[in-house]
Amino acid sequence: MIRAKITGVIKTLGVRIKDILEYPYDWVTAKRWLSAINTKPLAFDSTEKKIMVVVPHADDEILGIGGILKKHDKMGHKICFIYTTDGRKSWSRNLDEDQMATKRENEANQMCKMFSDAEAVFIKARSMEWIAEEIVDRLHQELIKYHPDIIYVPLGLDINYDHVLNSISLNKALEKSQFPYCLRVFSVQTPIPSDYLNLDCDISKEFAFKKKALEIFVSQNTMKKSFRKVLFFNRLLAQRYNYQLACECIWELSKPTYDDITALCLSGIDLSKTKTITRGRSIKNSCSNTFPPSLIHGISGISRISKRNTAN
Ligand SMILES: [Zn+2]
16 A cells, blocks of 8 residues: 555656656746636536537547546536537648548547547538638537537637637527527637636546547647647646646636637638738747747737626
């Protein structure tokens, strides 16, 4: 027993030292960001049985909330993944655009099988070449059909065009959908400002699952460095709460606050050129690989969002 405990401590210490050596800059600068977090533990309600996750790409769901989704799964909740784009613009030496789109769909289906009761819906807008209006009706139909209790969506204030459009499209689809739901925003690679996060989730028991699920996305091998960064970030958050291994934090918000985000998204995007224009940087110059610059980048305007109550 004592021996197992000592081994555990040494192992944790080893991981921490590795993290400090790999991400020294983030390690230091993230402290301030972490200290501003003030969240409550996420409670899982057995009456909220239908979960919908609206993402532009296969891998966003696991990167952002893989642990939380596994917890829903353990509660016996049903999950519907909606993929708005075909993700064809991901770069790979061996795949052309069509092959990439097919591969990403296959990977999403494979990932789905890791959950007890999950389905995937592929809307297939051409990645980086679509406008929100094209997709709003499809999303609206899926919302009406599935009637989710909880909807998860990545933060739209991102430098990735698909992420911005995904968020705008869902917002417009929700305008048409008159039913009660709980709305939760998560970060993929652009962190949400810490004082907006309001729920945390200890995913220590689900962390191995999250890592395993991420391994499915082999089409994203060139992004593996940023995958590792997200896991590092989960470990960093765990320290803030003294959780054993890992933590995910999210922002539960009201529709009016989501409207404010959407207004900001629209101000940072050039639909005619299908690219984000936030601070004049192109998507290609994305620094989403590094924590503090990405924190500053896509979300500088977020301070203008009024903090309204979180009830929907
Ligand atoms: Zn994405």
